[in-house]
Amino acid sequence: MIVLLAKRFGGMVLTMLTVSILLFLLFETNIESVATKVLGPYSSDEQRQIWLEKEGYFRPLYIRYFEWLGNVVTGDFGESVRFKVPVGDVMWDRLANTAILGAAAMAVIIPLSLLLGVLAGMREASKLDRTISVLSIATTSVPEFASAVLLSAIFVFWLGILPGTSSMTGGFNLVELILPALVLILYDFGYVTRMTRASMAEVMTTGYIRTAILKGLPYRTVILKHALRNALIAPFTVIMLQFNWLLSGVIVVEFFFAYKGFGALLLEAALNQDIYLVEACAMVAVFVAVATQTIGDVGYTYLNPRIRFN
Amino acid sequence: MSNGQSGAGKPLLECNDLCISYFTRAGEIPAVKDFSLQLYPGESVGIVGESGCGKSTVAMAIMNYMGANGGIVGGSIVFDGRDMASLSPEELRQLRGGDIAMVYQEPMAALNPSLTIGKQLMEVPMFHENISATEAAARAKQMLADVNLPDPDRVMAAYPHQISGGQQQRVVISMALLSHPKLLLLDEPTTALDVTVEAGIVELIGEISAKFGTSMLYISHNMGLIKDTCDRVCVMYSGEVVEEGPIDTVFNAMSHPYTRGLFGAIPLPSADKRSHPLVAIRGQLPLPHERPRGCNFGPRCDFFDAGRCDAGDIPIVDGAHAMQRVRCVRWQEIDWASHRPDVTVRPEEPAGEEVLAVDEMRKYYTVHDRSIKAMLSGHSVRHVKANESITFNARKQETVAIVGESGCGKSTFAKVLTGLETATDGKIDFDGVDISHVPVHNRTPKQLGSLQMVFQNPNDTLNPSHTIGAQIGRVIKKFGVETEPAKIQQRVMQLLDAVKLPRDFMWRRPRQLSGGQKQRVGIARAFAGNPSMVIADEPVSALDVSVQAAVTDLLMDLQRENKTTLLFISHDLSVVRYLADRIVVMYLGQIMERGTTEQVFAPPYHPYTEALLSAVPIADTSVTKKRILLEGNLPSVLNPPTGCPFETRCPRKVGRICEEERPPVIEISAEHRIACHIPLEELAKAEPVIQVGKAAE
Amino acid sequence: MTETTATAPRESGAMRALKGIGLLRESGVGMTGAGIILFWLIVAILAPVLAPFPPNATLVPMLAPGGEAPDGGIFLLGTDHIGRDILSRLIWGSRTVLFYGIVATACAYAVGIVMGLAAGYFGGIVDEVISFIANVILSFPVMVLYVIIISVFGASGINIVVAVTFASAPGIMRIVRGLVLDLRNRDYVAAAQTRGEGAWQIMMVEILPNARGPLIVDSCLRMGYVIITIGVLGFLGLGLPPPDPDWGGMINETRTMALIFPHMTVFPCIAISSLVLGFNLLADGLREVSLRD
Secondary structure, X not given: OHHHHHHHHHHHHHHHHHHHHHHHHHHHOOHHHHHHHHHOOOOOHHHHHHHHHHOXXXXXXXXXXXXXXXXXXXXXXXXXXXXXXXXXXXHHHHHHHHHHHHHHHHHHHHHHHHHHHHHHHHOOOOHHHHHHHHHHHHHHHOOHHHHHHHHHHHHHHHOOOOOOOOOOXXXXXXXXXXXHHHHHHHHHHHXXXXXXXXXXXHHHOOHHHHHHHHOOOOHHHHHXXXXXXXXXXXXXXXXXXXXXXXXXXXXHHHHHHOOOOHHHHHHHHHHOOOHHHHHHHHHHHHHHHHHHHHHHHHHHHXXXXXXXXX | OOOOOOOOOOOOEEEEEEEEEEEXXXXXXXXXXXXXXXXXXXXXXXXXXXXXXXXXXXXXXXXXXXXXXXXXXEEEEEEOOEEXXXXXXXXXXXXXXXXEEEEOOOHHHHOOOOOOHHHHHHHHXXXXXXXXXXXXXXXXXXXXXXXXXXXXXXXXXXXXXHOOHHHHHHHHHHHHHOOOOOEEEEXXXXXXOOHHHXXXXXXXXXXXXXXXXXXXXXXXXOHHHHHHHOOEEEEEEOOEEEEEEEHHHHHHOOOOHHHHHHHHHXXXXXXXXXXXXXXXXXXXXXXXXXXXXXXOOHHHOOOOOOOOOOOOOOOOEEOOOOOOEEOOOOOOOOOHHHOOOOOOOOOOOOOOOEEEEEEEEEEEEEEEOOOHHHXXXXXXXXXXXXXXXXXXXXXXXXXXXXXXXXXXXXXXXXXXXXXXXXXXXXXXXXXXXXXXXXXXXXXXXXXXXXXXXXXXXXXHHOOOOOOHHHHXXXXXXXXXXXXXXXXXXHHHHHHHHHOOOOHHHHHOOHHHOOHHHHHHHHHHHHHOOOOOEEEEEOOOOOOOHHHHHHHHHHHHHHHHHHOOEEEEEEOOHHHHHHHOXXXXXXXXXXXXXXXXXXXXXXXXXXXXXXXXXXXXXXXXXXXXXXXOOOOOOOOOOOOOOOOOOOOOOOOOOOOHHHHXXXXXXXXXXOOOEEEOOOOHHHHHOOOOOEEEOOOOO | OOHHHHHHHHHHHHHHHHHHHHHHOOOHHHHHHHHHHHHHHHHHHOHHHHOOOOOOOXXXXXXXXXXXXXXXXXXXXXXXXXXXEHXXXXXXXXXXXXXXXXXXXXXXXXXXXXXHHHHHXXXXXXXXXXXXXXXXXXXOOHHHHHHHHHHHHOOOHHHHHHHHHHHHHHHHHHHHHHHHXXXXXXXXXXXXXXXXXXXXXXXXXXXXXXXXXXXXXXHHHHHHHHHHHHHHHHHOXXXXXXXXXXXXHHHHHHHHHOOOOXXXXXXXXXXXXXXXXXXXXXXXXXXHHHHHO
């Protein structure tokens, strides 16, 4: 078990290192372009050369990489070109806002999709199963920007009961959180539901469920004690993977609702060629994704006695 | 076996004209028709039949568990005086696992992988008798001891994957017995197990009725197992009981042509490939929705009488013997004494020159052990000795069988021979060239074509995406037998003729063929390159009994015509005895004994051979066997014993020497070798394990 | 395959495809999906005939649905902020989305299948390298990857195809690899090996055709997802350059007016959702049918 944890952790570090190399190569190989992006298109060639000299850009690529990596590990991502402040100052606040949004969405997605998935998978091909399946297919088919538009049209334009933007200029506002969270929930819960359903349906056809039924156990016990224990192993991993998906989703949602979050920041940085900010945001996004995935992997192993005791 | 008083008292279970159907998109498919059975307290009844005959459906119907699309469409099941159809869901739940319990085919699948065995066992008394957890645990532990599981405490705490297949099945049996059921349903309980493990389970099942007075319904495809465990037997064919009666009657005075045909197709000790060949039943099992009118066996029967046999439903009637019943309109007319099925008696042909010589061949796999313990002790790289010092030879036109249970290394040997793996050490001379280190991609087309394989699983041997003709044609082209398209097609048709399949099968895809037909195509493919040697890896073990004989026959005929050497890999000693000229017995990667078939089947034996012979169920009431049961499990190949591989289970272990030293190879005669520490004089004292013709015990 | 036998498989291959469609008829969900896709395919093909106005012509700005054009025609779905007919733009836009969706998915599949075959069949170091590359790419939240790629390399049709291939191929590779790991242990593969077939011959002829079932289902789901991706990129302003109609772009251009003129954004949203729904329903129907036998 300890070896396994160490291996997963090692894999995570290796992935992060590879990602850092890729990002560094992508953004900082061409130093002329770096100077242009930082100093702006109207800077003179001379200004750029002086800046590059001052910042040590004429040293070999690998030396610059290790220096950059050292800074990143200690939390120093450089200064944002757009905001004129250290990247960390703007990024961590935005990340906290996104965490609130993500937590709100997950707090609904997890119980809702596990419940629906189990109900659907419990009796495959029943009416309930078909209804839940079609419902989850339909909701995953509506892209986040489309549901944002449609929900806004309904709740903001026609009903007028919810605000159309969620910039939260006047401090934290729960009402402004509803629409962005709802969009994320609508798009994501269907996938988790279907994965849970598939896992549950598969478990229900196994020999050990037959054994449990033919052993004379009440149906409740068969489901709660025998089926769920096995059927919820796979969805656990799926849920951990959802953090990765959620980071994709927040870009669209935060952009649409003008929510001051991490996704909107990343998009803004990318569109404005704010390279240090993009690098930082990408590193953080990948870190969150890889970390949750590692937790998912380790959890899967822990929940599965066939792997745990081997 | 119990001494149930058949016919006395009230039956425990009665099935009256039971009809069971499945409802699919194609309509209603009758699975079981007109099934009647009386099972008396303490009695054991077997239901025997081939795949799709409906035997498992009967068991599931008794449990009232037929899935969403199955249902009883006629007749009734009465258990202990109560009509099962009238039970409320709660009464049904009480009955399941209470008065009626079940043992399943795949013990690993029947146990919940994420609950400890203790928890799964304790549930039974807790839900049926409302007893406390402590009491349930004590009961479970006692029951594990009763089914002869060593160290019940450890088993209670273990998860299913941590114990062996045989132990898992003992757990499932103990789970079934925990509620002291009146009726135990056993659905192929030993099919997934190795033969020496099977013998232990069969022994245990035999003890159950004596110990607990439980009635048993034993479902199996294996006549030999039914003989060893039951008092009476129902023979099913294609959804119907065709014959039933006491074991002795059905085995010795069978009246239905199907029963008779089945016994003619089983390789009993009395069969011999030259003088007493098996008689195959022609044709295929009908699919459930393609059953003929009248007698389902009609199209395959030698005594089919048009107008009578296909006139309408055929009732089951009393036979000549007590409690015997037969479903045949002609059973009284058939004169079995003068019936001579037309079989070709094959003259003996002497074996030719040596084709294959294996000399001290070794195949080790390197395994990286990544546990902390292994890393600390510096033993992180281990060798799995899949094959150790394999030495034997095979001559032209000879059949050499390699026999052993799972993990004995026979499949690895086949891989090395075909070049999918290369040997670690030693030599394999094939047609005069050492091929032990020549991987498949370095072999010449001629070498490839002259050493081909027939595979075990009919559903796996052909590529489902391509037609039969394309698959055989590819082989012909690849081996350079023919190059012109027209000639290739010609050759494909010749091969189809040779394996007795219609020529238009070349346009078909594998899913349109039955299992036996697929195996025939597999054989045609193996013979396409005019091989000098064919390796047949369990070629018939996945087929139904009635089809097995025909495929075995075909293989032997092709072998004779092409003067091919046949290397026959099998776990089934009955088949091996029937068709092999010489036998190599393997255990954990090593050869324990080798010799001619007569030598291996007669003393002196290697202790493992002796146990293996004793374990094989034989469907012949005139055969008596010496009882030798092996203790323990097969050791892991990762961690084999240092001395003799069989040392951990050997009933005749001499002492320390067996644990420490590899046994010497004793030369008994020119062909016969035994690797054992026991002196030859001791080994020679053994009595034959199988004795034919002696009166039953 | 030999030439003599080649004619027959081709014939029955077509027959089996027909049979597959026949089977799908029994799945209502699948038929609905197929119907929706067929509808949009026909719309895309017949766009020049069906569209009542030229898609980029600026006529009367900001008309509500049903508004009248100067020449007497009717803007069934209204016009956008610069006076282009929304219905015509939707009709022409279906061409863009279907074309790039199909091309991008096909490219991703070509790369993913080759990677997956190699990783699954050869195993060992080949597998470890390919799987590691896939893991690194998959560790990026997809949208982050798209935003970075497009913002660095610029928004164009070809870059969208490249980005989709780059981001989707690893997922396809994992599926193919899993299927190959199972299929390579089949006896017919061993039979091909023992007759000395080359590795790629075995992968393409013996293994790949038998993996097609799950891959067809997955490709439908992935088509849906690629369509969403193209839409999102358009919506974020990273999609195809204007003025040619693109559903995501249409929403982006008018979203600031969405609260005053919902029709400008709602109709493209419905269009894209329906097309994605079509592919998802078809995938579900195909899966249901393939599980039946």
